[in-house]
Amino acid sequence: MKRKLSSKIKERAIEGILLLSALSSIFITLSIVFILFYEASGFFRDVSIWEFLTGTQWTPLFAQPKFGILPLVSGTLLVTGIAVLVALPVGLIVAVYLSEYAPFKIKEVAKPILELLAAVPTVVYGYFALLFLTPILRNFIPELSGFNALSPGIIMGIMIIPYVSSVSEDSMKAVPMQIREGSYAMGATKFQTAFKVVIPSAFSGIAAAFIIGISRAIGETMVVAIAAGMMPNLTLNPIEPIQTLTAYIVGVSLGDVPHGTLEYKTIFAAGITLFFMTLFLNILGFWFRRRIREVY
Amino acid sequence: MPHDEKITQEIRRRIAHNKFRDHLFWIIGLFSTLIGFVVLFTLIIDLFADGFPRLSWSFLTSYPSRFAEKAGILSAWVGTTLVMIVTAAAAVPLGIAAGVYLEEYSKKNWLTHLIEINMNNLAGVPSIIYGLLALGLFVYFLKLGESILTGGLTLGLLILPMVVIATRESIRAIPNSIREASYALGATKWQTIKDHILPYSISGILTGMIIGLSRAIGETAPIITVGALTFIAFLPSSPVTSTFPFFSFKWLFDPFTVMPIQMFNWISRPQKEFHVNAAAAGIILLLMTLIMNGFAIYLRYKFRKRIKW
Amino acid sequence: MTTIVSEKLKADVRNLSFYYTEVQALKKVNLPIAENRITALIGPSGCGKTTYLRCFNRMHDLYPGNRYDGEILLYPDGMNIVDPKVDPIEVRMRISMVFQKPNPFPKTVYENVAYGLRVRGENRKGLLDEKVEKALRQAALWDEVHDRIYDLAFNLSGGQQQRLCIARALATEPEILLFDEPTSALDPTATLKIEELIMRLKKDVTIIIVTHNMQQAARVSDYTAFMYLGEIIEFDRTDKIFTHPSKKLTEDYITGRFG
Numbered sequence: 001m002k003r004k005l006s007s008k009i010k011e012r013a014i015e016g017i018l019l020l021s022a023l024s025s026i027f028i029t030l031s032i033v034f035i036l037f038y039e040a041s042g043f044f045r046d047v048s049i050w051e052f053l054t055g056t057q058w059t060p061l062f063a064q065p066k067f068g069i070l071p072l073v074s075g076t077l078l079v080t081g082i083a084v085l086v087a088l089p090v091g092l093i094v095a096v097y098l099s100e101y102a103p104f105k106i107k108e109v110a111k112p113i114l115e116l117l118a119a120v121p122t123v124v125y126g127y128f129a130l131l132f133l134t135p136i137l138r139n140f141i142p143e144l145s146g147f148n149a150l151s152p153g154i155i156m157g158i159m160i161i162p163y164v165s166s167v168s169e170d171s172m173k174a175v176p177m178q179i180r181e182g183s184y185a186m187g188a189t190k191f192q193t194a195f196k197v198v199i200p201s202a203f204s205g206i207a208a209a210f211i212i213g214i215s216r217a218i219g220e221t222m223v224v225a226i227a228a229g230m231m232p233n234l235t236l237n238p239i240e241p242i243q244t245l246t247a248y249i250v251g252v253s254l255g256d257v258p259h260g261t262l263e264y265k266t267i268f269a270a271g272i273t274l275f276f277m278t279l280f281l282n283i284l285g286f287w288f289r290r291r292i293r294e295v296y
Numbered sequence: 297m298p299h300d301e302k303i304t305q306e307i308r309r310r311i312a313h314n315k316f317r318d319h320l321f322w323i324i325g326l327f328s329t330l331i332g333f334v335v336l337f338t339l340i341i342d343l344f345a346d347g348f349p350r351l352s353w354s355f356l357t358s359y360p361s362r363f364a365e366k367a368g369i370l371s372a373w374v375g376t377t378l379v380m381i382v383t384a385a386a387a388v389p390l391g392i393a394a395g396v397y398l399e400e401y402s403k404k405n406w407l408t409h410l411i412e413i414n415m416n417n418l419a420g421v422p423s424i425i426y427g428l429l430a431l432g433l434f435v436y437f438l439k440l441g442e443s444i445l446t447g448g449l450t451l452g453l454l455i456l457p458m459v460v461i462a463t464r465e466s467i468r469a470i471p472n473s474i475r476e477a478s479y480a481l482g483a484t485k486w487q488t489i490k491d492h493i494l495p496y497s498i499s500g501i502l503t504g505m506i507i508g509l510s511r512a513i514g515e516t517a518p519i520i521t522v523g524a525l526t527f528i529a530f531l532p533s534s535p536v537t538s539t540f541p542f543f544s545f546k547w548l549f550d551p552f553t554v555m556p557i558q559m560f561n562w563i564s565r566p567q568k569e570f571h572v573n574a575a576a577a578g579i580i581l582l583l584m585t586l587i588m589n590g591f592a593i594y595l596r597y598k599f600r601k602r603i604k605w
Numbered sequence: 606m607t608t609i610v611s612e613k614l615k616a617d618v619r620n621l622s623f624y625y626t627e628v629q630a631l632k633k634v635n636l637p638i639a640e641n642r643i644t645a646l647i648g649p650s651g652c653g654k655t656t657y658l659r660c661f662n663r664m665h666d667l668y669p670g671n672r673y674d675g676e677i678l679l680y681p682d683g684m685n686i687v688d689p690k691v692d693p694i695e696v697r698m699r700i701s702m703v704f705q706k707p708n709p710f711p712k713t714v715y716e717n718v719a720y721g722l723r724v725r726g727e728n729r730k731g732l733l734d735e736k737v738e739k740a741l742r743q744a745a746l747w748d749e750v751h752d753r754i755y756d757l758a759f760n761l762s763g764g765q766q767q768r769l770c771i772a773r774a775l776a777t778e779p780e781i782l783l784f785d786e787p788t789s790a791l792d793p794t795a796t797l798k799i800e801e802l803i804m805r806l807k808k809d810v811t812i813i814i815v816t817h818n819m820q821q822a823a824r825v826s827d828y829t830a831f832m833y834l835g836e837i838i839e840f841d842r843t844d845k846i847f848t849h850p851s852k853k854l855t856e857d858y859i860t861g862r863f864g
Contacts, residue, residue, distance in 0.1 A: 190318055
């Protein structure tokens with residue numbers, strides 16, 4: 001019974017279509033890189049990289065435009081820093097608690113709640129930061145400006161806890177029970193076992209979780225666009241209004257941005273800066289995981 | 297004798313110290329886990345308290361307006377629905393196809409490795425960068441304009457990695473003995489995929505798709521970047537027409553807005569009355585997200601019981 | 606080797622070698638397969654009997670890095686099963702397999718049996734109904750499931766599921782039926798039922814069975830081959846192998862001195 005040639009051709013064709021679909025991921029990455037570089041290069045034809053990287057004022061739409069990216073970068077880093085200060089310790093503690101301590105019943109409730117926490121739309125978080133948290137914080141910090149870095153930073157931190165905790169917990173779960181038993185057999189408590197044995201074993205996964213968290217914070221847009229303000233401000237003071245790279249892009253896009261205008265080019269300049277920041281993080285994460293693998 | 301007693305006392309003190317730390321951490325851990333619950337709870341209560349007064353049938357069926365009491369989310373939720381249709385149509389077939397290829401066809405070579413690295417990387421790219429990609433590629437280069445089609449394609453690209461990962465995990469759960477049984481009967485690769493692999497993994501894929509769509513519904517930044525409007529008092533063209541051929545594609549190219557943008561627009565207004573509207577829109581958005589996620593969790597649970605490998 | 610079998614051959618294995626990437630798992634195996642008879646393969650774990658069996662329906666092709674050498678000639682046309690130019694799907698349409706652990710599809714009993722026919726493009730309900738019933742009768746399952754053929758196969762017992770897999774393999778009227786330790790996952794009652802079934806089937810189809818249960822090989826088969834470390838140590842009529850084996854290694858294995 002010879003298989004028809006048409007059937008063999010059909011098999012090949014289907015494989016080809018499926019391959020193209022898989023290749024789409026490479027295509028998308030290349031497109032992102034290409035578009036960012038292409039449009040940003042248009043920007044850097046008019047603006048010197050030196051001014052861009054070292055200038056301390058970002059006022060591209062003024063009559064006397066200034067193109068220093070530092071205020072936006074500092075805004076991003078400030079909010080990210082606050083978020084990370086909340087999310088990383090709490091996320092790790094939650095992961096340790098869920099993985100080493102929590103009884104099944106508590107885990108069953110906690111995990112869906114954390115999933116839901118991550119699923120809430122960021123505009124809703126932005127609303128919460130601006131209209132709920134900021135007024136409350138004002139009671140403790142009277143000089144807190146209506147738009148500030150502290151409130152969105154805290155909210156973003158809480159938003160990111162699920163990412164940090166679930167990835168950390170997964171890598172802690174992967175640590176075999178025998179290793180824990182070895183520690184318990186020596187009279188160690190859960191706390192000692194968790195911190196002296198499990199966490200070091202799961203280190204590369206936890207580092208990955210941290211990097212995912214930081215990455216997520218850097219790329220967050222709406223919470224900061226709503227609650228941090230739209231004024232570039234080179235400062236490390238969390239009670240002042242600031243603008244992040246992401247909020248700038250959104251702010252400009254709310255208006256009319258015809259192709260090829262200066263505003264159009266500036267959002268790509270901000271975009272490529274963001275791209276390099278997350279790329280740096282990814283490489284750091286990759287390098288980290290490599291090193292840990294060698295050590296263990 | 298007193299020497300031994302001293303050592304025993306020392307040991308007991310050490311144990312008490314360790315146990316104290318252990319119990320302390322237990323409390324800290326529980327407390328930290330509760331933070332998430334407390335925040336979620338507070339957020340929901342706050343949103344409801346602020347926005348409930350505005351919730352009404354007319355809120356759902358009115359256009360935005362200069363007067364907060366008259367403003368509604370009609371154009372926004374219609375826009376969201378239409379954009380979601382495009383998003384699903386873009387992400388689901390492409391994602392399933394890519395997932396099937398990676399699990400059933402690909403060999404462990406450099407190309408597969410490259411594809412996987414890219415897929416994992418794309419899952420972590422900030423959503424606003426997808427917006428910039430779409431602006432350059434869809435809006436201007438492909439001249440699709442600031443339309444529903446562009447918005448849907450952008451979000452489709454955004455959730456593509458989620459669909460691929462869900463597809464791959466579902467397919468991986470199918471034991472190899474089933475594949476061997478199919479091939480042993482003389483089935484080709486595509487027959488095995490069409491008759492066995494896809495039908496048995498569809499529930500997992502569906503779950504992934506719902507979770508992806510629920511994420512897409514809440515996405516604001518990339519949609520603003522591709523030029524969605526923040527104030528529109530009209531609906532896109534209807535997909536169904538009264539003349540032959542009874543459906544049209546014009547709506548794909550119409551301007552639009554979506555729910556999160558409408559909420560964002562109202563928050564940005566200084567007048568307190570609009571904040572009430574924003575809260576009401578937020579309630580609806582949150583409900584949609586929670587229902588979809590809840591449904592996905594339910595599906596996952598139900599299908600896990602049906603096919604027991 | 607061929608002189609041992611004086612009957613008509615269904616297949617002839619000539620100098621068959623098989624490599625898992627660099628490791629040689631089969632070393633120049635020669636074995637005639639008599640038509641409408643049951644040939645059993647016995648030997649300790651890792652001797653290569655399952656590897657050998659899976660060459661017959663090109664199962665190894667599903668995994669990368671495998672290589673065949675030598676020939677398996679299928680009669681009457683003399684096609685070389687392991688020739689790379691021969692389409693494995695063609696081979697599998699003529700040679701079916703029953704696996705160690707029952708692996709029915711998560712579909713109805715009917716659809717399980719009908720699948721092999723559908724794959725061949727047969728979709729006419731009348732014809733399918735007929736062939737499904739015939740296969741289920743051949744597998745001694747019809748009486749037990751005829752009133753629930755539209756039930757999910759998963760609801761059958763372990764022994765019934767294995768007979769379902771046999772029916773599924775029979776529905777396409779194969780020329781050779783391969784059994785890979787078909788009863789090792791079943792209880793003694795189910796095992797007995799299947800052994801009786803296999804002996805009844807040989808009038809319709811040529812059978813090759815791999816088993817680690819020597820008594821089963823002695824009960825069921827006409828010819829037996831003893832394998833060790835990828836080679837055929839001894840091959841003969843079953844009664845001769847189990848009463849007067851000519852090689853010491855064979856005798857040691859049969860008497861339980863090792864394996």
